[in-house]
Amino acid sequence: MQKDYFVAFEHRQPPQFPGLTKLDEAVWHIAAGLTIGLGIWYLSWRWLYSLNDDALIFAVAVAGAETAAFLGTLLFFFDIWREGDTPQKSPPKSRSAAHLSELGRLTIDVFVTTYDEGVEVVEHSMQDAAKLHAPENTDIKLHILDDGKQSGMHDLAKRLGATYHIRLNNIGFKAGNIAAAMRRSNGDFVVICDADCRLYPSFLENTLGYFRDQNVAWVQTPHWFYDVPAGRDRALPSGKKRPLRGILRGTLALFLGRKSGTDPFMADPSVFFDIIQRRRNRNHASFCCGAASIHRREAIMEEALSRWGSDAQKTSAGASEQVTPICRLIALQPFRYHVSEDILTSIDLHKKGWKSVYHPKVEARMLSPLSAHAWATQNLKYAGGTFDIMLRHNPLFSSGLNWRTKLHYAATFYSYLTFLIFPH
Missing domain, CATH: 1.10.287 (Helix Hairpins)
Structure with missing residues (x-):
């Protein structure tokens, strides 16, 4: 990757997504x-x-x-029947306002996860995280979760005053990386960032207020790729002197757009976020997409402990004398160890009655896939993970979800099944 190539796009401003009239x-x-x-x-x-x-x-x-x-x-x-944005509220000024026990200040852990991304990529993300505006009575702690044990990453953490996390293995991949860091931190809320996820200063000011509702487990914000090519104006025929050329120009502009080379890998996720995720929010059924999300620690740990206890009980059935050793072998998974850990964890939390909120304003910027191979790998991961959930953890046939939420998840599964109905 060309070092710091993305600096050329620093001037770009995030798009606005006003609601429909x-x-x-x-x-x-x-x-x-x-x-x-x-x-x-x-x-x-x-x-x-x-x-x-x-x-x-x-x-x-x-x-x-x-x-x-x-x-x-x-x-x-x-x-996508209708929009249903959750009313935005000001950040809680006390622990009780966020439905947290004990006295003291609110604490936020910002996790920046990395495996093989360059130090220069993570450095920009950490620098932006350090610029977060801390709401009143709130403390922010920065963390680098380095699963690749890269040289220079520890020095970066030390220079920016962040806690540096490594582990002996890569079990669970990103979910395991986060789980290890959660065992070594204690923030009331956890912000999840990929290596290239650069938060805007307003992130906490605009998302913490949703947690005034004690049933909200996480808030997801849109993904915006600020390095997607803007394209060039098409060389369309002029219609100043010849009317037919003007008609041709308008027709080409209508069907092809006025620019060429825009988003060559079709990486722009705005349709998914602003249309699908935003409209699922009316039933609190938008799912977590990993980066640029903030989570209530109590919710994810409560669900993880419940699942851990259930798994331990099943594993140790008929071998009571081995319960303690078996429990030690079962990993506590705040985020499920799965290729689509964000969706599967969302399903688990929704089944327990927790709510999600989709915040429609862009609060972070990210880098798009750099090649067709990277794009294909990313989308294969999404598809493979969704298929596995559908076959092995299908929420449509389990209790806990209301029928509306089940239909939203069914729409996700169906979108990956269309090739079976209409094979090319």
Whole structure:
């Protein structure tokens, strides 16, 4: 990686995501309603009148695929039906206001996790974390979680006054790295950052207030890649003298955009965050996406201890004399040891009745995948992790989640199943 290449993008400002107006929402609901009505009408005709008796198996398969696609549309429409932003509140000025026991000041641990990212990347993230505005009666502690034991990282932590964490192995990968650091820290709230996650100074001021609700376990903020190429203006034909060229210019601009080379790896996550995550928030069903999130330690540790006790009980069944040694072998996992630890941990917390909040304003900036290989690896991780959760930890068939939250998770799973219905 070219050293400090991202410095060239320092001037970029985060996008604003205003909520939809009532008119916009009404137009969307009318369009969705028409789509649903036409879909029901079409499928009724499809199943009742159009099946080919001479090739019935093929006809049923095609109609079944169309029906599955329509069900996916219904799931998607439910997923994004309307916005429901949680009202923002001022940060709590006391522990009791955040529903914490004992007296004293609120404490925040900021974890910056790293494995093989360069020291120059982590340094910028740590410098920005050091600029966080601490709300009244709040203390901030910075931590570098170095799972790669890189030379120079310890010196960076020492220079910035941060606590430096390493461990003997890499069990659990990122989740294990965080678990090890949580055992050596005691902040009331934990901010999770990847190596390239650079927090804005307002992060705590704008997120801590949500924890005035004692049932809120975490707050997720949008991911914004500030190094995505802005593109160049297209060489579109001029229409000043020839009207047909003007029509062609407008048509090309409509379908191709006025710029080329914008976001070549399709890394911009704004559609996922501002549309899907934001609209799931109406049912407190947005899930954690790791970086740029803040968590109530009590919630994640309570769930981890409950799961640890349950696993120990199952493992030691019929071998009571071995309970203590077995318990020592079972790792305490504040975040589940899984390739998609953030989603799986979200499911566990939602099942226990904890709420999540999606904060729609960008409070951090990050780096996008630097190559097609990095992009593919990242998306393969997302897909593989989601498939594993669907097959081994499926929340749709477990108790604890209300039906609305189950439908939101079902929409996530369905999005990765479409290739089975419509193979290319």
